[in-house]
Amino acid sequence: MKKITFLFLFVISSMCVEAQSYVGFLTDNYSGVNSVISNPANITDSRFKTDINLAGASVFGGNDYYGVNIFDAFKDNYDFDLDAKKSPTTDNNAAVNIDVMGPAFMFNLNNKSSLAVFTRARSMVNVNEINGETIDDLDNDTTGDFSVNEGDFNMFAHAWAEAGITYARVLFNEGEHFLKGGLTAKFLQGGGTAYAYGKDVQINYLENDPNFGGNGSIDAQGQVTYGRFAEFDNDNYDYELPDAIGFGGDLGFVYEWRPNHADYTTTNADGESFTPKDKNKYKLKIGLSITDVGSIKYKEGFVDTYAIPDNFGAVNEQDFDDAEDINQFLEDTYASFLTSSSNGMTITLPTALHFNADWSFTSKLYANLNTDFSLVAKGKENASRISNIVSLTPRFESKWFSFYVPLSMVENNGFQAGAGLRAGLLYIGSGSVITALAGDNSKGADVYAGLKIPIYQSSPKDKDGDGIIDKLDGCPNESGPMENNGCPWLDRDVDGIMDNLDACPDKKGPKENNGCPWGDKDGDTVLDNVDACPDEAGPIENSGCPWKDSDKDGVLDKDDKCVDVPGTVANNGCPEVTEEIQKTLNAYAKTILFDSGKSTIKLVSNGILNEIVTILGKYPNAKFAIEGHTDSVGSDALNQKLSEERASAVMTYLIEKGVASSRLTSAGFGESKPIATNTTKAGQAQNRRVEINLVK
Known part of the structure; x- marks a missing residue:
């Protein structure tokens, strides 16, 4: 079976x-x-x-x-x-x-x-x-x-x-x-x-x-x-x-x-x-x-x-x-x-x-x-x-x-x-x-x-305990931050600024410039930290900035005695008073009217004086002498005093209208400098005058 x-x-x-x-x-x-x-x-x-x-x-x-x-x-x-x-x-x-x-x-x-x-x-x-x-x-x-x-x-x-x-x-x-x-x-x-x-x-x-x-x-x-x-x-x-x-x-x-x-x-x-x-x-x-x-x-x-x-x-x-x-x-x-x-x-x-x-x-x-x-x-x-x-x-x-x-x-x-x-x-x-x-x-x-x-499989190791595994840690035996791959920050150029904060880690430089040496961008030998114009070349005397010509008259401001007013080189950058201007000033000055026998300027002459102020303003560095003259009527002493007071009154008016006092002087000459005969009314009228002359 x-x-x-x-x-x-x-x-x-x-x-x-x-x-x-x-x-x-x-x-x-x-x-x-x-x-x-x-x-x-x-x-x-x-x-x-x-x-x-x-x-x-x-x-x-x-x-x-x-x-x-x-x-x-x-x-x-x-x-x-x-x-x-x-x-x-x-x-x-x-x-x-x-x-x-x-x-x-x-x-x-x-x-x-x-x-x-x-x-x-x-x-x-x-x-x-x-x-x-x-x-x-x-x-x-x-x-x-x-x-x-x-x-x-x-x-x-x-x-x-x-x-x-x-x-x-x-x-x-x-x-x-x-x-x-x-x-x-x-x-x-x-x-x-x-x-x-x-x-x-x-x-x-x-x-x-x-x-x-x-x-x-x-x-x-x-x-x-x-x-x-x-x-x-x-x-x-x-x-x-x-x-x-x-x-x-x-x-x-x-x-x-x-x-x-x-x-x-x-x-x-x-x-x-x-x-x-x-x-x-x-x-x-x-x-x-x-x-x-x-x-x-x-x-x-x-x-x-x-x-x-x-x-x-x-x-x-x-x-x-x-x-x-x-x-x-x-x-x-x-x-x-x-x-x-x-x-x-x-x-x-x-x-x-x-x-x-x-x-x-x-x-x-x-x-x-x-x-x-x-x-x-x-x-x-x-x-x-x-x-x-x-x-x-x-x-x-x-x-x-x-x-x-x-x-x-x-x-x-x-x-x-x-x-x-x-x-x-x-x-x-x-x-x-x-x-x-x-x-x-x-x-x-x-x-x-x-x-x-x-x-x-083994767990990732972090021998230095900086939170970065050894396989990704650039310095597995030294603790360092993640942003530096686990390595401690260094100071390669030994300028006292760590490489993570040093914009130029391989060149010494001050802290104020993020660890970089001061440069000279415009090549004018003035370092950028003291160069007022780091992007434009200029001399040391002007803090590294090029000299300016503010009034564009061809005379640099450092040599221009009239920085804001165009002038000529010959006149150090200031405008020159020409003979025509001089004639105009005296033409205006001769028409200034005073009260008879006095130094008080008549109101009718204010317009003339203001025109003179305008002309003087165009020549801020020019100096002028204001001269007073009289005819021969009256004593010499009286005429001398009157001429001085009238010249002074014109100067005072000009100063009050903004003309620097340092530019003006006044003097009286009495009847000593006539420009016409005093034997006639017409000649006497010409001799009673005020002149404004350029002081050279």
Whole structure:
């Protein structure tokens, strides 16, 4: 019966467990090189300088037929067939998956790309569409006779090893949007495979068949396809790797939304920026990947298909027991019903699509939604297949410790709750431990554990404590301000003014000129600090300003005795009194009228005097002598006095009208300087006069 048990019950006859590899652990940002198995993009821009996995193993699987209480299952008197809870249907399923992560390491090639190399050994068993109701009847059959109306079924087992290399790179990093991608290439070595597919299969078994002397008999019908690698049916042999190699690949992308990206970036005064690698920066991270694209070709494999008719009849169970293996029994018994036979077979990898969304509540609290969806159809020939799963995993995460509680819905198993942790070098957990321990009808369980050597990205250092990280600090060992790239201000020209305040840090200069030496912009040898006209050349005597010619008469003000009145060079810049002007003055002066015998000027002469004031005003530096004269009538003494008083009266009037007194003198000459005869009235009138003459 052992070969029948292999064909129909080798999975369901014992408790199986089911989940996906390393449930919970792979959601951790510190899962390191292990994360390549779910998404190759994970290894770049990671929290690691390098990460070395020493060894890790994940064993998991499940079924939808048997359910057990974990505590009861360890009791000595526990009967699996009688005490386990059964859920028989016409379509029961089971799966087993062993995933061993061997030596692996990852490292960063540069700031944007990383590389990983890993080894991995895997084994998967899938059993689909087994008639659980028949199995239940078989368990309860007290006579030993049974009928198996199996219908269609398939069983598949495969073991293989992988050696992979992963390259990942940052594809886009602009502000709050970040994208990275990764690609894994894998060399595959098959370790062994076997599968069986049945269509419309029925088996009737009689424990004591009189036609065979009381031995048991087997009456089978239906179509059976049996495939295996060359050494599968040998019970005793020295195992050698079969001639079975292949290639596979994984492809993945990760997008991160970083709304607070600016908080993680430091920029120095030169515009150089640095974003540390030791912290997660996202609020939301979304990953999408496709894994295990590829196949393994077994050159030494055999696939046989038998179509056994319903009228063939029973065969002796002893013949079945005496056969060396199933293949020999099939060949010896049903050779005439062999419909096809082929050598060599290609086994497809368990291709799957993975979607992952990770939300950051704080820098240490996260919630992860993960979906693993098989792209291999259930029951597909020559193919391994993962079980579909959706997990929600809240977790606490830090550099040296993480803890997670995955809550999952697993194909064929239903709801599972587990727990896991990462502590330093150790990672351990289970995607179903809580469900298994708390429930009495657990149909799935898993466990994983491993050791690694993590070398984390270090936090940016600031040795001098000036608030500027060493990578951007021009003087990492000396404290200095941000605007000088972390360097203390110097005084290169040693002028007592620090370079940050010194407009001319390489030339000495006074504080009043912002540390710059005084210049001489106009080149007149008068330094700008004492140059009253720094933009116009001028002599030292005029404070660096050019001499002016205010009245534009060609005589510079320094030489011009009449600065505001145009004059001649010959007269030192003052206007010259010409003979015509002199004649005009005397003509006006001779018409000044006085009261008879007195020095009082008649009002009628004020207009004449004002004209004289105007003329004198045009020659501000000219000096004039005012002379008084009389006729000969009267005594000499009286005439002398009268002439002096009249000259003085005219001078007084002119001074009162604004003519400087320093420019005027007055004198009387009596009757001593006649200009006409005194013997006539007309001559006497001409002699009574006032003259205004230029003093040369």
